[in-house]
Amino acid sequence: MSKTAIDIQRAANVLKLLGDKTRLTMIKILDNHDACVCEFVEIFKTSQPAISQHVRKLKDAGLVRETRRGQWIIYSLNKDSEYFPLVKDLLLHLPNQDFRLKELEEQGLRISCE
Amino acid sequence: MSKTAIDIQRAANVLKLLGDKTRLTMIKILDNHDACVCEFVEIFKTSQPAISQHVRKLKDAGLVRETRRGQWIIYSLNKDSEYFPLVKDLLLHLPNQDFRLKELEEQGLRISCE
DNA sequence: CCTTTATATAACTATTCGCTTATATAATAA
């Protein structure tokens, strides 16, 4: 066990959060780029409340942070989370999701949040 | 992304499986020692069917293997699983669980399965 | 053979989960 070992109950809670395709993809995207709710709505082709509820869970667990910028709220990975090293290691095993933001840009939907 | 990147949907399924304290602890234990259902029943102080259902999920996902030895069925980590590298990295962040098997030995319950 | 031990499976139940719709809040723009 390493010095930064995480209590197994709390680790399970984090893994449960990441055990959802939408949230896991969100985190993988946020690993490279900050994003707002409206972008996720476009990317996942789902409703705004559904996205808000997903990001809220990630925020409640301390995995992401929010920053208001005008009328938008920008979400980013919380690098200070005790879970951040675990999450980072996890993400290494997942395919890059940058193409999703690229698709948004091509549709002119990315700039809407900047 | 690495060459061994795992489809994000399937990774989410695996993380959901591991997002349960009992199953996550099982996997952490199996990382160091094979074990049978009856040992897990003692360790987790829960019913035999509950344990059987947990190991079945892990087996169905290919994370563990079973080997019958007499009347016991011994479970072990499946190192050939495509998810094994991911799981291994994960486990590095969790506290060692050897004390659980040690407790069994002290109670004389470990040998019952060997 | 019958009994015991280990494990699996089926049916049921309570809880949790992720979505929906409707509504509220907050910032911006006209």
Next chain:
DNA sequence: TTATTATATAAGCGAATAGTTATATAAAGG
């Protein structure tokens, strides 16, 4: 101010989850 855009929250619903009890299978020992 009023309208628009972005986001959050609440309530409700159907599906999935993890446990329970009861029963089935399978090996070992008498």
